[in-house]
Amino acid sequence: MTSGWNNTETMATMAKERENPPFDIRAMAIAHHGSKRDLELKEKFMLEISRDPAYYAVDIHDLTKDQTRQRTMAKIGSLVHCVTNESIEIFQKRMEVIGLFDPGFWTRFGVHYGLFVGAIRSAATPNQFSYWLEKGVIGCKGMFGCFCMTELGHGSNVAGLLTTATLDLNTDEWIIHTPDLLATKWWIGGAAESATHGAVFAQMIIKGKRHGVKTFIVPLRDPKTFQLLPGINIGDIGMKMGRNGIDNGYVQFTNVRVPRAYMLMKHTQVTRDGEVFEPPLAQLTYGALLQGRTAMVADAANSAKKALTIGVRYAAVRRQFKSSPDAERETQLLDYPIHQRRLMPLLCQSVAFGFTALQMTNLFEETSRALESLEPGDPNLQATIELLKETHSTSAGLKAFCTWATLEAIEKTRQACGGHGYSSYVGLAPMGQDFAVHCTWEGDNTILALQSGRALVQAYQEARKGKEMGAGMAYMNNLDKSLKAKASEQDLDSLEGIDQGWACVAAHAVKKATEDYEGLLKSGKSRDQAFEACSQSRFVAASVHTSGYIYRQFRAAVERVEKSDDGVREHLELLAKFYGLWQMEEKAAFFLRSGWLSTDLLDKVQERVTDYCAETRKFAIPLVDSFVLHDHTINSPFAKYDGSVYTSLFRAVKRNNPQGGPHKYLDTVKGLLFREDAELEDVDEAIGIDDEIQEIQEERAEAEKEQNEQKEAGVTKEAAEPDGKNKE
Amino acid sequence: MTSGWNNTETMATMAKERENPPFDIRAMAIAHHGSKRDLELKEKFMLEISRDPAYYAVDIHDLTKDQTRQRTMAKIGSLVHCVTNESIEIFQKRMEVIGLFDPGFWTRFGVHYGLFVGAIRSAATPNQFSYWLEKGVIGCKGMFGCFCMTELGHGSNVAGLLTTATLDLNTDEWIIHTPDLLATKWWIGGAAESATHGAVFAQMIIKGKRHGVKTFIVPLRDPKTFQLLPGINIGDIGMKMGRNGIDNGYVQFTNVRVPRAYMLMKHTQVTRDGEVFEPPLAQLTYGALLQGRTAMVADAANSAKKALTIGVRYAAVRRQFKSSPDAERETQLLDYPIHQRRLMPLLCQSVAFGFTALQMTNLFEETSRALESLEPGDPNLQATIELLKETHSTSAGLKAFCTWATLEAIEKTRQACGGHGYSSYVGLAPMGQDFAVHCTWEGDNTILALQSGRALVQAYQEARKGKEMGAGMAYMNNLDKSLKAKASEQDLDSLEGIDQGWACVAAHAVKKATEDYEGLLKSGKSRDQAFEACSQSRFVAASVHTSGYIYRQFRAAVERVEKSDDGVREHLELLAKFYGLWQMEEKAAFFLRSGWLSTDLLDKVQERVTDYCAETRKFAIPLVDSFVLHDHTINSPFAKYDGSVYTSLFRAVKRNNPQGGPHKYLDTVKGLLFREDAELEDVDEAIGIDDEIQEIQEERAEAEKEQNEQKEAGVTKEAAEPDGKNKE
Structure with missing residues (x-):
């Protein structure tokens, strides 16, 4: 070892950053998490998943799409016990931690549990709910759902969806149908390979009259054989920017029949005779949208903290350039004013988003309670509508600007890791790719x-x-x-x-x-x-x-x-x-x-911001420590708590790409390096065309000259005669 | 077809956008490209690659990493003919088009041709150059190069590299050596699988003295077997954010010996006795850096135009929401003021970057000519140094801000495509992932x-x-x-x-x-x-x-x-x-x-910008048409010239993900849905522990009570005696 700068030194540098923190890190952590209980719950979940083989993390970047999806199913297997045994509140906190570790899996389970079961929970009558409960919907027994809302031609404009559900009064069945290509259900998470049932949004048509978009539970596959049911056509929509752990697909229905009672009828009811009863308060059914947005504000805060933990810990131990030729070591990136300007405001912003998310969650819960306790003719109706309006508008703004800002923060932090930031292993590139969809779904x-x-x-x-x-x-x-x-x-x-x-x-x-x-x-x-x-x-x-x-x-x-x-x-x-x-x-x-x-x-203002950057740099490591993110949860060599960034990266890279074994495309490479290029023959030369042309031209000139001479000698006419003396 | 809105209609909408363009599209195209000749060359190259099977484009998003790299080698095979038969100027224009189509392949070939051959061209003596030329370096015959500059611990600070090249005066050889982990060559494009030789940057050490970083050509693999040579350890560094068509690797040298003449000696010479001659004008050797930056400004402009062609053509035919309930059709996205605000400034910016790139290329060529014609003691020396300084500073600023702005433009355009923008097939997500590295390499x-x-x-x-x-x-x-x-x-x-x-x-x-x-x-x-x-x-x-x-x-x-x-x-x-x-x-x-x-x-100003957005919207389609990008070059269903966005997307998706065949992980899914959950037995109940505890407690209480009674009766002592009457 001649460089005098090895892993021991990065670890020593990190340890030094933790000397004399200016605040109690545990007390700071409790502040970030809202309560000691919530912090301890998060620590419990992080510890559990770090030991669960389904959540093995070191090899994930070099898996194929199919391997990643196999892992998704294994994780669901490890989770179904929790979903049936934990309270909804506790389970949601568990999912928040899991979502931070593996957004693709979180999406697949969220599609089933949040969207599919959520649709049944919020839109089924009590009898309908019991029916699906007995079928096994909560614990994924015998059925596994997807959420068929968006179409190739319609995303934001849900009211404009083209799939139809036409009531056949003779058989008391709905006919679910995809009229044309644009009506194809598209982006349906879980449809491509893993779902047995879909909650299908379709235009309800009864006796030729359209009644708007309603929700229908439609079986898609035989759960025993996974064969598609008659009239169902499904395919994978292929690679995505991120979250490839979920199998997004397209679905086309061709005159698929389901019983009338498979329409969810809590809000709108349809009788055996095709009579329709619409709900009195349509706007109150949209409360469900708020949950997703609230969760995304929280995910923005969590993801930003995860990204900054990587960027700040790496900047603490990475050294580049000496401040003077006789400096003992190169300078820590964190000590450069411009690097502080790159990272410290984003670090500060992640803390701000964390507190905003706690408050948004409270607002959401208050609104939900008010909505749930509402009775017909309730005197609180107007107040509740006002509250819903405020929550809706606040959550819309926060979802938009917090997810945009966090996507930008992840990318800026990635760039602040220099060339290494481009490696998937550092974690910021895939994090950005997974996160980006937050800017579009559940409301562009x-x-x-x-x-x-x-x-x-x-x-x-x-x-x-x-x-x-x-x-x-x-x-x-x-x-x-x-x-x-x-x-x-x-x-x-x-x-x-x-x-x-x-x-x-x-x-x-x-x-x-x-x-x-x-x-x-x-x-x-x-x-x-x-x-x-x-x-x-x-x-x-x-x-x-x-x-x-x-x-x-x-x-x-x-x-x-x-x-x-x-x-x-x-x-x-x-x-x-x-x-x-x-x-x-x-x-x-x-x-x-x-x-x-x-x-x-x-x-x-600008001077103060520069000063605050320098101030915050002093406690940047204690601050990211107070985010309390387990090494396994972050899964980045650059965020290792102990500062062992380089050995961790090298070990991970080497594990997934072992040396030796046959070269993967030796024949192609050798075929290229030892090819025989066809010799470019000079065809003109080989044929001798130019000499030949010259000969022809000379002959012609000779002949012409001769003719001219004969003409002058008055013999032209004879020579040109058809029956001349040359005939023999 | 009941929706009344199908492929024919998107095509009709697109055709309508092209009616009565307010400028001559061909004349506009010539303006963008600087000359008719350059436009026609580009069209020639686009046509050629669109017909070359090595450049088949429809399936690229769903290939594995290994498949993608096989394609890279096939493309090199199809290109070596051109590299040996075209002028450098023409070949560079060809590469510009190829880079726009496949940045990963462009990088692999650029590493060989631009960096490895470039290093030899600019730093070898004439005899050295002839030697490598005869070995086949230009046409990739028998050798294929990589560029071993960056290390795990050093990227920006090239002078701080740790790899050593120590001259052994006895054998007249360099000993190339990696002293520790941080000195490991890292991110070396082409090293992992395809390179036979590397241009290695190392600290030159002679008789114990360090002379700074020089370049050495080091054989890495036997080109016939592709076995690593003794002392060479190489591995893949695994998945990256983008450009996975190139095999980036790490390289460790352990006392690897190469002849003295494998050091490139145009600038610094080392004699048989270890005497060192340094070049008189070190700063003039950095002219080579400019080429990369100039190329990146051009690539920023080209990539921005490609991205905007996708975003603008899609926004022209995509319709969402009706402007009033009785509107015949939904509104084109391009007609929304906010969508104009999202795309039109970026479209305008791409045009600005295009003209800037033309000018930057001129400035670079002028500087190169001045540098090349410079003789020792030249009176133009000072003027040339001034020119180099200006070109350096201008190219630095342009490279930084044009690549940042274009990365942002690609991402904003991707988001402007709504949910579909998240699909790899639309092309914007992979384009951003490939492009992002421009913000870091060749100068952060x-x-x-x-x-x-x-x-x-x-x-x-x-x-x-x-x-x-x-x-x-x-x-x-x-x-x-x-x-x-x-x-x-x-x-x-x-x-x-x-x-x-x-x-x-x-x-x-x-x-x-x-x-x-x-x-x-x-x-x-x-x-x-x-x-x-x-x-x-x-x-x-x-x-x-x-x-x-x-x-x-x-x-x-x-x-x-x-x-x-x-x-x-x-x-x-x-x-x-x-x-x-x-x-x-x-x-x-x-x-x-x-x-x-x-x-x-x-x-x-703001009012005018909004007005210009609306103005530019009117000719947005003719304007992107004037960028003259072939459907194959763009490779996005959303940018189809004819407007057939939906059928093109559906066809591509379906081709790569055919229905039918066995389900990929049926056992896992079935194992999950039909698992037998272990019944949670109530162990307390089964053992009957609570009844038992009660019995034990009752017995103890009984015994105690008895003792107390006996105590009161004065018989305690006898009962407690060791040798009592109970013994028998």
């Missing part, structure tokens, strides 16, 4: 952001009329004050001061969107047209509002932490200010435009 | 951006002293004017007005970086420390400067287009303004800070 981010922007415009109009807004939009309650606020330099150093800045900029952004909208209305556009035409300013309003909302959640969480000498509150307060000011710098144009920041103060 | 983008920022600071200092700057930094020639400029509304509508804005904002950004740097110097920091500490403002300066530079290249290209009635110049002018204003909006905070824009004018 752009569409959700615009929904949130529309809600803000409407709220602004109501606030202007004097209506009191909830906590999330409290800055609209004193619009004049919010709009006219100006920062002093002290404001940049207090939680309250920064809060006022976000109130001001959000008020201005929402005001601009509202004015654009109202201007378009005045110019004669319809409401819908006007909203379309001002979509860019709606989008900006949602973006600025949501950043401010996240800052406020972070601030509120900090202020709930009890003051003590464990250093937790003080450092969370530092991070909250850091987040507030960094986002201010990122969205600086809106702050300048609102008048809250002067250009001089913007320079002060 | 962040490091390059900082280099560019450092050059700007130095130029600013020189300009302040009165030195005349070249065209790229002309705004520094009248700093006072640039810094004090203010926009009028008319300025937003002229090429010159927008140019002034970029001059102003760039001058301010460079000024700030310079002032930060000089302030740090005054506070006592060394030059290097001061540059590190102001890296954030250096980075901003490089970013703003480069956007302005790209705008100016675009403007200059527009102004070179001859005025005619073909509509080309007029539409390019529109796009140049669009690009200039959109980037102004993106970097609005710097424009407000510089004072060039007022907040009112910023609103005007």
Whole structure:
């Protein structure tokens, strides 16, 4: 060993980073997780999966698609015991941890348990629910579900789905049918290989009349042989950007018949005679959408923390370039100001998202309880609808901007790992590929952001009329004050001061969107047209509002932490200010435009952000330690708790790609290197065409010359005669 | 067919988009490509590869890694004829097209031809060059090279590489050696399976003295058997984010001996006695780095155009949601203002990058010619060094910001395709995965951006002293004017007005970086420390400067287009303004800070950008048509020229995943669905432990009670005696 820089040294460097942490790491961890109980539950689940052979992690990047899917089934096998024996709340926490480890598997199980069983749970009558329960739906016995909603031609526009379910009154059956290619069910997770049943969304047609999209349980395969049932055509849709552990497929139905009672009838009922009863409160059935979005905000926070744990731990032990020729060692990446600028704001953001996710989960649970306890004619109906509206709009904005920001954070962290970040083994590339779908499913981010922007415009109009807004939009309650606020330099150093800045900029952004909208209305556009035409300013309003909302959640969480000498509150307060000011710098144009920041103060904001980057760097390792992510859960050599990054990477790479054995495509390589190139023959030369042409030309010239001479001698006519003397 | 919306309709929609294009598409295409000749060459290459079976494209997403690499070798086989028979210039154009089709293969061939052969070409003496030429290096006969530069522990810091090459004076050989794990050659493209020789970068050691990093040609495998040679250990480094068609590996050398003459000696010579002659002008040897960066700017432009062709053609035929309930059809995505906002600026940017790449290529060629014609003692030396400096700094900034922007453009375009964007078949996900490495290799983008920022600071200092700057930094020639400029509304509508804005904002950004740097110097920091500490403002300066530079290249290209009635110049002018204003909006905070824009004018900029989005939408399809990318080159069902997006996707998916055949993991699925769960026996109940405990306790209580009674009766002592009456 001559380099003087080996694994022992990276481990020593890491250990040094942990000396004298400025806060109690365990207390910080409890703050991140909301409670000691939730932290301990997560630790329990991480330990369990790390020891379960179904969750073996070292070889996953070099598996084929089929091998990965086999693993998916093995993991389901190891989980069905839990799903039938744990409370829903505990099981969901378990799934959150599993989702962080293996998003592809999480998706496959989530399709069955969250979407398929979820559809039955929320849309079946009690008798229907008991029927499927007895069939074994919860524990995946004898049946395993998929969720057939999207089609080749329709994703966002669910009401426009083309698959039909036509009631045959003679046989009391539904005829499920795919009328054309565009109506093919597409992207159906689990359909390609593993599902026996589907929850199929189709246009209900009775006596020639369309009643809109309803849900039907349709058997797809014989669960004993896995043969497709008559009229069902299914195929794999092939490789995807990520999550290849789930078998997405397409499904075409050709006049497939199912009993009338296979339509889920909690909301809409259809009698034996084809009479239809619609539900009184259609909007309340959409509460189910919220769960997915809430889970994605949490997953964004968790994934960001996982990514930053990799990036920050690697940057702590990676050294590159000496600060001076006689420096003993090269400099740790974390000590470069530009590397701090690359990673520290993202680290801070992941903490902010964590607290926001805790609060979003609370809001979701409150809303669910209110919805579940609602009775017909309930006096709380209006309040519940208001709550649902707020939760819907908040979750839409958060889902959009938190998943976008986290996808970007994963990619930036990957790039901050230099060339190694391009290896799947480091974990950030596959994490980004798996994560990316969050920006599209369960509501395309752009569409959700615009929904949130529309809600803000409407709220602004109501606030202007004097209506009191909830906590999330409290800055609209004193619009004049919010709009006219100006920062002093002290404001940049207090939680309250920064809060006022976000109130001001959000008020201005929402005001601009509202004015654009109202201007378009005045110019004669319809409401819908006007909203379309001002979509860019709606989008900006949602973006600025949501950043401010996240800052406020972070601030509120900090202020709930009890003051003590464990250093937790003080450092969370530092991070909250850091987040507030960094986002201010990122969205600086809106702050300048609102008048809250002067250009001089913007320079002060930038200085402070640079300082906070340097401050946060000092406790960056204790901070990622407080995220409490098991080495197995992260599954990256670069995030090894003990700092053994290089040996871990080398061991993993070598294990999966053993040397020796026959060369995989020796014949191809040899055939190339020892080929006999066909000699390029000079065909002109071989035929001697040029000499020949010259000869021909010379002969012709000779003949012509002769003719001319004869002509001149007056003998041309004779020589040209057909019956001349040359005949013999 | 009941939906009334099928393939015929998407094709009709696409045809309609091509009616009455507002410019001559062929003339526009020639403008993009710089000349008719270059356009026709590209068309020739696209046609050739589309018919070559080695380039079969429909199945590539579902191949395994080994299958993909077999294809790589087949493609090399189909290319070696061209490499030996075409001029370098023509062959490079061919490679540009091939790189757009298959970046993984491009990388494998580029490693051999660009890096390995390139190293020999630029660093071998004439005799050495002839030697390797005769061995077959150009046409890959009997040898196939790789480029062993980076190590596990060193990427950016090439001077810090740890591999050693020690001269053995007794045997006249180099001993190539890997001293420890960190010195392992890592990421070596082609090493894992296909290379016979490597160009190895190692610290040259002679008589105990280190002379820095030099290049050595080292045989790795017996080309006949592909067995590793003694002392060589090689393995695959496993799956990567993309470009898995190339076999990246690690290489460890253990005392491997090669002849002295296998060191490339054009620059540094080592004699038989171990005497070392260093080159007089070390900096001129770095010209080779420029070629890669120039190629990457071109690849960024080409890849962006390919991505946008997919996104724009799909958005033209994809319909979602009706604008009103009685609309005949759903609305084309391209007609939504927000979708125009998502795609049109990126489309415009790809055109800007295209013109910038043409100009960068010219600058590179000019620099190369100047370098090649340089003689010792040349009077042009200083001018050439200045030119090299400018080319270096310009290419560094362009490589960094164009590759970042294109990676983001690919991902945004992918998201704009909705759920389908997540399928590999659509092509955007794999394109992003392949492209991402451009942000890291041949100079990490962040490091390059900082280099560019450092050059700007130095130029600013020189300009302040009165030195005349070249065209790229002309705004520094009248700093006072640039810094004090203010926009009028008319300025937003002229090429010159927008140019002034970029001059102003760039001058301010460079000024700030310079002032930060000089302030740090005054506070006592060394030059290097001061540059590190102001890296954030250096980075901003490089970013703003480069956007302005790209705008100016675009403007200059527009102004070179001859005025005619073909509509080309007029539409390019529109796009140049669009690009200039959109980037102004993106970097609005710097424009407000510089004072060039007022907040009112910023609103005007935003309005114009929205208008330009709507304008560009009108000719978006003719514009992507003018990029002239063959359906085969793009290989995406969503970019089909004829608009047949859905049938093309369905056909491709079905071809690769045929129905029928045995289920791939039937046993696993059945084993899961029909498992016998172990009955959870109530062990407490089965053992009857609770009844038993009760009995035991009752017995004990009884005994105690008895004892107490006896005690009270005074008989305790007898009963407790060891030799009591119970003995018998």
